[in-house]
Amino acid sequence: MFFNSLAFAIFLPIVFFLYWFVFNKTKSTQNALLIIASYYFYSCWDWRFLFLLVFSTFLDYYTGIQIEKGKSENSKKFWFWLSIIVNLGFLGIFKYYNFFAASFSDLLNSAGIKASPILLDVILPVGISFYTFHGLSYVIDIYLKRIKAEYNFVDYSLFVSYFPLLVAGPIERATHLLPQVKVKREFDFEKAKEGIYQIVWGLVKKVVIADTCATYANAIFDNYTSMNSFSLIMGAVYFAFQIYGDFSGYSDIALGVSKLFGLDLLRNFNYPYFSRDIAEFWRRWHISLSSWFRDYLYIPLGGSKGGLGMKIRNTFIIFVVSGFWHGANWTYIAWGFINALYFLPLLLSNSNRNNMDAIQLKFNIESVKVFLSILSTFLLTCVAWVFFRAKTISDAVSYLKRIMTDGEFKFQYLDNERYSYELLFMIGVFVLIEWNSRNKIEPISGKRSMIKLALVIASIIAFGTFSDYKEFIYFQF
Structure with a gap:
């Protein structure tokens, strides 16, 4: 079900x-x-x-x-x-x-x-x-x-x-x-209302963003040997939004449904694609799993109390085990190992807890640096997602290699239900809404909530993918 x-x-x-x-x-x-x-x-x-x-x-x-x-x-x-x-x-x-x-x-x-x-x-x-x-x-x-x-x-x-x-x-x-x-x-009527808002926003993430992105991501990854550089880059971006919309959408629905019964569940996502480095990303992505491995594996292994060698060892252990938790495939282990490599410079420079404050952007040089750090973190995450999505490590390496060597940057026609331009517009609007709501649990609550709710439901009806009920990605884990 x-x-x-x-x-x-x-x-x-x-x-x-x-x-x-x-x-x-x-x-x-x-x-x-x-x-x-x-x-x-x-x-x-x-x-x-x-x-x-x-x-x-x-x-x-x-x-x-x-x-x-x-x-x-x-x-x-x-x-x-x-x-x-x-x-x-x-x-x-x-x-x-x-x-x-x-x-x-x-x-x-x-x-x-x-x-x-x-x-x-x-x-x-x-x-x-x-x-x-x-x-x-x-x-x-x-x-x-x-x-x-x-x-x-x-x-x-x-x-x-x-x-x-x-x-x-x-x-x-x-x-x-x-x-x-x-x-x-x-x-509690107010809690139930919050639950409904969270359920509806979770459905937007799943049926509007994730399932639409899946159509394109699947077409590109399944035929990557015939795709040009631009299409392969977009395939990685589409999958990044597919897995985020899919899994965080499920979590939103789960938390919202639970609120209808008067029970609060742990928050699992906190706008991870607005992270300024990989350490912040993992504090915002699949929070319940990251904190589980921290408390029941990383700390018992010695955590950060030992020398630098122990810190590096423990970091690689929890990332590799986290990858293996996701599935019995070398691609998941590689994905975890890559994230450990991303984390290593932050660990060595003792800067893995630098970005603990709320994100603020103003019209100054510092905000440009923040924006570039968010963008670079997202791009690194997309590279790692290629290994997560690929069937084999060899496919992932070939996929990334083709991005670097093909050199053609133009839209390729994909025989899908929507045009790429429409999907890019939908992703752009989605990102703007989430950015403006990054200090809230979900974007619907607050001022003019009923108007926002009506608009969101209308978007689900207009743009949602209902031809078949696509399984949530994390059901396989």
């Missing part, structure tokens, strides 16, 4: 009505309804993997209690590592087994040793990377005595399986969401 589908447009009002008018008596009935709705939502993808979600939920619920009740350190460690190993084991089998098996086989074949790997004919359970990380952070926090174990199974189940964040995040923390699900929610 997609957020941008007719099925979800029917599902959401039904759950909303039942939640506030039928199951609104107690916190327990509210949570029970949301769990039933979440399990139904997940089963619409593939009901066969519902058992995996339930098992993961029970595993971390039970091990969390055993860790807290453990009378010895060895007992606590046993239950802690049981949860870690089983969770990562499921993730490894479903997501990474075929990658490692095929890579090892290729290595043997390159050494002259014939090998035929045994591959698993399984599909990747949707959302497994997200709900696994929910459970892992919960168990780790209990083991480190940051939080107490949750003894109410219904409350904990809702924390793990809450449908707005279930299949593509944001990656929630027990410290943030569990306290909210443990109290009865009262309807």
